[in-house]
Amino acid sequence: MNAMDLYVVAYVVGGPVADETGQDHLAVVDAAEAVVKAATATLAAKVLHALGFRSTQLADGDTATRLSFWSQHELNAVYERVGGVVTSRTVHRAYDGETTVDTEITLTVVLPGIATVQLTTDWYEPYGGHDLPLMRAITALAA
Known part of the structure; x- marks a missing residue:
């Protein structure tokens, strides 16, 4: 605000x-x-x-309708619980004067009577997970 x-x-x-x-x-x-x-x-x-989630407190940087996650595995766990629409996009981020190119995964979930929420994380290759349902949903969307 x-x-x-x-x-x-x-x-x-x-x-x-x-x-x-x-x-x-x-x-x-x-x-x-x-x-x-x-x-x-x-x-x-x-x-x-x-x-x-058991906690009702937002993490720093999150809003009530936009939450970020540490990894694709955490985001996948939510996807398996509540479903939603999965998309990905290429983003350019600047950290300490250096620009990186990342793949951002977004899960959009409609919570009836509450809100539409966007949950995001960046794809991190060393964590793996190409076979996760979340990632298969992105692949199916692209096909």
């Missing part, structure tokens, strides 16, 4: 703000931010529960 989103939420919750630097405005924005954080935490807990 960016500053403009917070301002819109604050406007809806507290009405128009006459003085953007006043303490009343800051209190409204703080209240709106707290509401958004609570709603995000609730959504994240529902998503994680629906995906079969």
